[in-house]
Amino acid sequence: MKYPVAIWMLAIGAFAIGMTEFVIMGLLPNVARDLNVSVSDAGQLITGYALGVAIGGPILVMLTIKWNRKYLLLTLMGIFIVGNVAAALSPNYGFMLTSRIITSLAHGSFFGIGSILAASMVRPEKRASAMALMFMGLSLSNILGVPFGTLIGQNLGWQMTFVVIAILGFIALLGIVFFVPMTREEVKSSMLKELRILKEKEMWLTLGITLFGFSSVFAYFTYISTILTDVTEIPEHFISGMLIIFGVGVTLGNIFGGKLADWNLNRALQLIFITFIVYFIALYFIQMSAVAMVVGIFLFGFIGFSMSPSLQFKSTLVSQDAPTLASTLNQSAFNLGNALGAFIGGVVVESLPIQYLSFIAPILTFIGLILLLVNMYINKKEQASQV
Structure with a gap:
């Protein structure tokens, strides 16, 4: 069965989100050195992100419950792009931690809304497979995105890694604009x-x-x-x-x-x-x-x-x-x-x-x-x- 292009666009968004979540692990020594903090303190950037996903995601969903799902996805990718640009421009540890928390707000809601949309675009018996296709972007980020992002960070500076991730987020945003259908049903x-x-x-x-x-x-x-x-x-x-x-x-x-x-x-x-x-x-x-x-x-x-x-x-x-x-x-x-x-x-x-x-x-x-x-x-x- 051929899947709609829209699901592949959601997979690109999932790829970018997975990359920004996991790439920091390979760049901790570089980030710690440039921001003048210990590696263990830099590790709190991972904790802050995880807590942002766990707590911020459900809160954001409740605040936007009446929104059209396509508009919500676009807003989430906008938050994601802003968060990664802010990370790339971080002058100090506090700014970097704040940017990571902002970025994390897009994570849970994007996968929550995106998986529902992916399932709605295919026949009922193929809904789990459609969700799996979207989540494949998250899986591929571990194979391709994280090693590639780490390589960029080690050679061009960790700031450039977050610039690349922001660009991927922008590509996903354009894909959502042009390919994800507008749901007309009443919320x-x-x-x-x-x-x-x-x-x-x-x-x-x-x-x-x-x-x-x-x-x-x-x-x-x-x-x-x-x-x-x-x-x-x-x-x-x-x-x-x-x-x-x-x-x-x-x-x-x-x-x-x-x-x-x-x-x-x-x-x-x-x-x-x-x-x-x-x-x-x-x-x-x-x-x-x-x-x-x-x-x-x-x-x-x-x-x-x-x-x-x-x-x-x-x-x-x-x-x-x-x-x-x-x-x-x-x-x-x-x-x-x-x-x-x-x-x-x-x-x-x-x-x-x-x-x-x-x-x-x-x-x-x-x-x-x-x-x-x-x-x-x-x-x-x-x-x-x-x-």
């Missing part, structure tokens, strides 16, 4: 109507499934460079190549996960969660071998990110009356899950040999699996009572 949502989903148990279960199910990915991946050098004993100059292999796995897993979600959403998540938990156990032995880890890191990205389309699609189905807030809150859950995973991983690394992380990390996905099974049981019970 029926209201702030109170959207907020009602916070009373729904299934909404909180879904957010919990996302938060815990995905957090094990970052519990392990946050320390992947150390694992590859200290456990797998791969030379440091091969790390970037291994991360590219991981990124390829992420991209293909995202596509596969979308097709699997089109088949059966809850069953797809159940299958992915169980496979991921089992794979983590196998990963303990795989990570000891450099040859096996070439395939191992690909499979880690493939399995881990195959759950992303299902988790995002599930959030839009929780409440048909408030899909915008539900989808954006799910992005908040993703980011909080990333932070939780990194924190748990840090505790494990401080307490145990790092290779044991592959035994501890899947506990988080196991909690997500339990929440999923509870959700499926409740749904089955409710359906039975309606017969």
Whole structure:
């Protein structure tokens, strides 16, 4: 099936957003040196961004709930461009942190609104795949955008990296102007109507499934460079190549996960969660071998990110009356899950040999699996009572 050009334009926007989120990790020493702060202080630029996504996204959605979705996307890309230009012009640390927080406001809302629009442009049985195509831009940013942005920053200055990202944002903005259709239907949502989903148990279960199910990915991946050098004993100059292999796995897993979600959403998540938990156990032995880890890191990205389309699609189905807030809150859950995973991983690394992380990390996905099974049981019970 051919997908509308508009979805590809949304994917370009997703690529730019993914690039600005993750490229800072490779540029921290450069940013810290130029802004006269420690690397750990510069690391708060990542924390500030994540909190901006988790908290600012839902608030922005509520403030713009009556807006036309195309106009809202254009506004979000405008905020994104301004934030990245401000980052490039930052004269000091405080200005840089503020610019990162401004940029982050576009993140959750863009993916929340964009995924709903992408799904609306295709037949019902292809909606998860359409969302996966949009999110493929986020995956590709890890393979192409982050290495490219890091290379630019190291050779031309980190400021130029954010200029390039702003240009990509402008291209996405033009794509939205010319290709994303204008929805003419009356906007029926209201702030109170959207907020009602916070009373729904299934909404909180879904957010919990996302938060815990995905957090094990970052519990392990946050320390992947150390694992590859200290456990797998791969030379440091091969790390970037291994991360590219991981990124390829992420991209293909995202596509596969979308097709699997089109088949059966809850069953797809159940299958992915169980496979991921089992794979983590196998990963303990795989990570000891450099040859096996070439395939191992690909499979880690493939399995881990195959759950992303299902988790995002599930959030839009929780409440048909408030899909915008539900989808954006799910992005908040993703980011909080990333932070939780990194924190748990840090505790494990401080307490145990790092290779044991592959035994501890899947506990988080196991909690997500339990929440999923509870959700499926409740749904089955409710359906039975309606017969």
